[in-house]
Amino acid sequence: MDRQYYASAEERRAEIQAQAHAMGITEDYISTLVDRFYERVRADELIGPIFEQAIGDDWPPHLAKMKLFWSSVALNTGAYSGKPVPTHLKLSRVQPRHFKVWLTLFRQTLEETAPSRDAIKYFMERAERIAQSLQLAMFGVPGIPPKRV
Ligand code: HEM
Numbered sequence: 001m002d003r004q005y006y007a008s009a010e011e012r013r014a015e016i017q018a019q020a021h022a023m024g025i026t027e028d029y030i031s032t033l034v035d036r037f038y039e040r041v042r043a044d045e046l047i048g049p050i051f052e053q054a055i056g057d058d059w060p061p062h063l064a065k066m067k068l069f070w071s072s073v074a075l076n077t078g079a080y081s082g083k084p085v086p087t088h089l090k091l092s093r094v095q096p097r098h099f100k101v102w103l104t105l106f107r108q109t110l111e112e113t114a115p116s117r118d119a120i121k122y123f124m125e126r127a128e129r130i131a132q133s134l135q136l137a138m139f140g141v142p143g144i145p146p147k148r149v
Contacts, residue, residue: 024115
């Protein structure tokens, strides 16, 4: 995306939403994406148990939160105000290979459900960037230990 200068946050939000809508990305699609992604996650033998341990049977609030998260990320709605880093730092079983699986399942879900090829790219770019920053916080960079909060 070209870097642009906006007169206001509202103008920026409207522009981001217009671009996303042009790719078919709506709140409805985000809801489908999140539901379908976590179905895959729960069925996965490697990362499913990590989620089951943290979330148990209490999935509706997690799914609702993740829909707010993705609407903030993809549509700039500002609907999510949580702190993913401390949440993930508590998940002591998670290793870098789990992130590879997470991203693979996310891509598979997009390939199956996305309204356009551009939407796949749009979500994957954002997921990869966030996965990268979570991993930096959790595992540090080689030779530099992560900062524990
Ligand atoms: C191996 C990879 C990952 C695992 C195993 C994992 C696991 C989890 C679990 C178990 C929770 C719920 C924690 C709880 O409620 O106690 C959670 C929350 C969350 N995850 Fe992940 N996650 C992973 C990667 C990601 C990635 C790549 C993203 C973003 C692109 C992400 C975004 C979030 C967000 C936004 C929350 C909610 C945080 C909050 O409470 O506000 N996660 N994750």
